[in-house]
Amino acid sequence: IQAQGEFRQISGRDLPLDLILPTKPPQLVEGLDNMSLVNAHPEVREAKIAAQVARYQVRVADFERRSDPTVGVALGREDAELLARLTFSIPLQWRNDYRSNVVVARQESLSAEQQLQARERQVLGQLNQTRHHYNLVNQTWQTWQTQGIQQLNERLDLLKRLWRSGDISTTDYLLQLEQLLDTQMTTAELHGNVWQSWVELLAASGQVKTWLQ
Numbered sequence: 376i377q378a379q380g381e382f383r384q385i386s387g388r389d390l391p392l393d394l395i396l397p398t399k400p401p402q403l404v405e406g407l408d409n410m411s412l413v414n415a416h417p418e419v420r421e422a423k424i425a426a427q428v429a430r431y432q433v434r435v436a437d438f439e440r441r442s443d444p445t446v447g448v449a450l451g452r453e454d455a456e457l458l459a460r461l462t463f464s465i466p467l468q469w470r471n472d473y474r475s476n477v478v479v480a481r482q483e484s485l486s487a488e489q490q491l492q493a494r495e496r497q498v499l500g501q502l503n504q505t506r507h508h509y510n511l512v513n514q515t516w517q518t519w520q521t522q523g524i525q526q527l528n529e530r531l532d533l534l535k536r537l538w539r540s541g542d543i544s545t546t547d548y549l550l551q552l553e554q555l556l557d558t559q560m561t562t563a564e565l566h567g568n569v570w571q572s573w574v575e576l577l578a579a580s581g582q583v584k585t586w587l588q
Contacts, residue, residue: 416581422491429487436480505579509572516569
């Protein structure tokens with residue numbers, strides 16, 4: 376039930392009840408190394424946008440601080456006299472240069488950059504950890520696929536022949552058969568662990584929605 380709800384929340388679809396997992400999970404997007412995946416990760420992209428906005432706020436604050444007073448001269452005639460008019464405009468920041476606004480904006484920009492770097496390190500660390508775990512579990516599963524299954528089937532066939540020939544009792548046959556069946560159950564759990572670790576790797580790389588699409 377929990378898996379059904381989580382799948383519906385992410386994909387908007389119901390999880391098929393007769394779903395059979397393939398032997399091997401699909402590969403992640405090819406051609407992308409860890410840093411490419413980090414840069415494309417939704418959380419990192421969000422932090423980058425926040426840092427860009429903070430840098431823009433620094434430029435705005437600095438522009439407001441640099442606004443200068445303006446002086447203008449207007450010439451004209453009244454009757455036979457030549458008149459000149461001097462205009463002088465003083466922006467409000469002439470009295471308040473807004474230096475404190477620039478300082479605050481720079482501090483916020485620095486904080487946003489630090490948060491971006493921290494998020495990149497966090498995502499990269501999580502990605503490296505989950506990829507390493509997936510590779511270990513998947514390697515174990517692939518080794519079982521190439522060697523373990525054949526050995527298990529050979530042991531099952533041998534056990535049946537020994538029982539049918541009377542070389543072992545029914546009790547011994549059932550006990551050994553139970554052990555082999557337990558091995559099969561462990562194999563199914565290993566297969567499930569491969570897919571679980573692959574889903575965790577998919578989430579760590581930020582590729583869940585891409586894969587579902």
